[in-house]
Amino acid sequence: MTVCTSNPENSIAVVTVDHPPVNALPVRGWYDLADAVRAAGRDPRVRCVVLTASGRGFNAGVDVKELQHDPGHEALIAVNRGCAEAFSAVYECEVPVVAAVHGFCLGGGIGLVGNADAIVASEDAVFGLPELDRGALGAATHLARLVPQHLMRALYFTSRTATAAELHAHGSVWRVVPREELEDVAMELAREIARKDGRLLRLAKAAINGIDPMDVRRSYRFEQGFTFEANLSGVADRVRSTFGQGSGGGSDNAGEERV
Incomplete structure (x- = not known):
């Protein structure tokens, strides 16, 4: 099962992604994740959602092989919409979302944690956007919520990663x-949040989203337009054809370089 939801405590829902080997999600997986987060947020008993993952890392982004096996653009269109839905589901979840991150958090993983309300990370966690190595663009919107502007650009253009300790230093x-x-x-952080009045928490989440200086849905969709241009021009296929070869940013070797 790619996505499952559990309720270890009445006021907390845990949404877990489990898609071996590296949690690189196919189209269906992104929609399943969006559905699970939205359902958890709608549950009147739930006051906090914990987003976590099983296996080697939190998320390695999109299943690039699914794109490679599609001779047209249907898979690309579908996965872009799926990612947009999953990211929005986290951001728009009616209650706070705590992301629990271990190992690699790459590509689409940045979209998820960048839209979460709080992040707890293990010492081995690394965060980055290897998009330029995978023939794609996007999620700079969300990386910009994690690090300062110039660091975001350096990470984006080099496909390097930052450690959990470095992100902690940036707050x-x-x-x-x-x-x-x-x-x-x-879970400790989720419990502290969940002790608040449930109705007030939902109002607080809506209020904070309402004053956010960045429209994350619109800015991410703007980025995705350039992904389509890269595909239509043939640039994306040329880069993806080297996926997993050498330093091309395959998900199995992701996170080995960092700043």
Whole structure:
């Protein structure tokens, strides 16, 4: 099962992604994730959602092989819409979302955590956008919510990653903890949030989104337009044809370089 939801406590929903080997999600997976987060947020008993993942890392982005096997552009259109839905589901979730991140958080993973309300990360977590190595563009919108503007640009143009400790220094990661403590610390933060009045929490989430200086949905969709241009021009196919070869940013070797 790619996405599952559990309720370890009445006021907390845990949405877990499990799509071996590296949680690089196909089209259906992004929609399933969006549906799970939205459903958790609509549950009147839930006051906080914890977004987590099983396996080697939190998220390696889009399943590039699914795109490679599509001779046209249907898979690209579908996955772009799926990513947009999943990112929006996290941002628009009616209650706060805590992302619990371990290992690699790349590409679409940045879209998820960049739209979360709080991030707890394990010491081995790395964050980055290897999009230029994969024939794609996008999620700079969300990386810009995690690091300052010039660092975002350097990370984006080089496809390098930043560590959890570095993001903590920039104030975007709440706590950095040993891997074995990640679940407990994320749940500890979720419990603290969930002690607040449920109705007031929902009003607070809506209010904070309402004063956000960035329209994350519109800015991300703007970015995606350039992904389509890269595909129509043939540039994306040329880059994707080297995916997984050498330093081309395959998801299995992602996160080895960082700043």
